[in-house]
Amino acid sequence: MNVRLYVWQRATAALMAPLVLIHIAVIFYATRQGLSAADILSRTRGSIAWASYYGIFVAAASIHAAIGVRNVLTEWSPLTDRRAGRFAAVFGLLLFVLGLRAVAALVL
Amino acid sequence: MPETPPQISVSLWRGGEAGRYETYSVPRRASQTVLDVVTYVQRHLDPTLSYRFACRVGMCGSCAMTVNGRPRWTCRTLVAKVASAGRLEIGPLENLPVIKDLTTDMQPFFEKWQQAKGAFAPSRTRADAMARIRPESPARIAADAAIECINCGVCYAACDTVRWNSEYLGPAALNRAWTLVNDERDGANTARLAAVAASGGCHSCHSHQSCQEHCPLSLNPTAAIAGLKRRTAAAYLNGELKI
Numbered sequence: 001m002n003v004r005l006y007v008w009q010r011a012t013a014a015l016m017a018p019l020v021l022i023h024i025a026v027i028f029y030a031t032r033q034g035l036s037a038a039d040i041l042s043r044t045r046g047s048i049a050w051a052s053y054y055g056i057f058v059a060a061a062s063i064h065a066a067i068g069v070r071n072v073l074t075e076w077s078p079l080t081d082r083r084a085g086r087f088a089a090v091f092g093l094l095l096f097v098l099g100l101r102a103v104a105a106l107v108l
Numbered sequence: 109m110p111e112t113p114p115q116i117s118v119s120l121w122r123g124g125e126a127g128r129y130e131t132y133s134v135p136r137r138a139s140q141t142v143l144d145v146v147t148y149v150q151r152h153l154d155p156t157l158s159y160r161f162a163c164r165v166g167m168c169g170s171c172a173m174t175v176n177g178r179p180r181w182t183c184r185t186l187v188a189k190v191a192s193a194g195r196l197e198i199g200p201l202e203n204l205p206v207i208k209d210l211t212t213d214m215q216p217f218f219e220k221w222q223q224a225k226g227a228f229a230p231s232r233t234r235a236d237a238m239a240r241i242r243p244e245s246p247a248r249i250a251a252d253a254a255i256e257c258i259n260c261g262v263c264y265a266a267c268d269t270v271r272w273n274s275e276y277l278g279p280a281a282l283n284r285a286w287t288l289v290n291d292e293r294d295g296a297n298t299a300r301l302a303a304v305a306a307s308g309g310c311h312s313c314h315s316h317q318s319c320q321e322h323c324p325l326s327l328n329p330t331a332a333i334a335g336l337k338r339r340t341a342a343a344y345l346n347g348e349l350k351i
Binding site: 001002003004005006007010074075076081 | 269272273305306307309311312337340341344345349351
């Protein structure tokens with residue numbers, strides 16, 4: 001971990017803190033109101049706001065988790081820093097793609 | 109007939125990395141320190157025992173060992189405090205190569221001091237006027253809080269991150285860097301911040317606080333490292349640090 005990765009990890013954590021709270025609030029709202037999948041999709045389809053909200057969430061989570069996985073690998077596996085960095089980058093990219101796919105299913 | 113003094117059972121690490129514990133019986137005395145016990149073994153039971161000490165009064169930082177599982181300075185640790193069950197197990201410090209018996213190779217520890225730019229770099233010459241430092245200034249208070257380190261290596265031996273990451277500079281070196289970052293007279297802080305902001309520097313710390321818990325002088329290297337994290341992050345965001 002160097003200062004660049006540290007700043008990115010802390011910045012994405014700070015960004016995600018309110019996003020997580022909103023996400024949990026939305027879950028509570030949807031379940032308490034008994035919204036069906038169709039109800040939810042009718043609200044999110046075509047919504048730039050929801051696409052932006054979850055798109056930013058996915059990007060932040062992918063960066064944050066990739067840096068964390070890199071740290072775990074450098075401390076707990078025999079991988080070199082460079083290899084751990086590459087593995088973590090692929091992992092972050094995978095999270096990003098899978099996350100965007102889920103967002104697309106929600107808003108398109 | 110003279111009465112036999114009470115004895116204490118002491119297991120000492122013998123050999124190098126692949127050694128084993130051997131048990132000795134040592135007379136129990138009032139106000140006896142762990143270093144007294146080790147010295148008794150070497151002088152009366154086995155002169156081949158290797159260990160390191162110098163001042164015996166908690167100033168030189170050379171007698172640290174692992175005592176009943178915890179890193180401690182042995183010259184200021186009373187047997188009565190740590191051997192309530194009448195047993196002592198004394199080994200070399202963790203996280204450092206073992207030379208022999210209770211003696212570790214401190215070279216990696218001091219090399220990391222160098223890497224962290226732990227040497228004072230004067231910004232004035234002897235021809236200049238003496239710097240006037242206000243003792244109540246926040247920078248001087250921060251420097252004073254961390255400056256009494258005696259390099260005993262206890263924090264280094266107690267640190268989980270050092271155990272997991274051989275690159276990590278460790279609490280003592282970073283604590284030292286923090287005192288110099290706050291020393292208005294020092295002229296090498298750009299290089300020092302770059303050194304502690306690189307891979308293996310202050311950002312590797314997980315803030316487990318074992319260093320603070322075990323420091324025999326009750327210093328708080330975790331707080332010093334947190335200070336370095338803030339200072340380097342600010343310097344990086346201001347464009348003063350290139351990583």
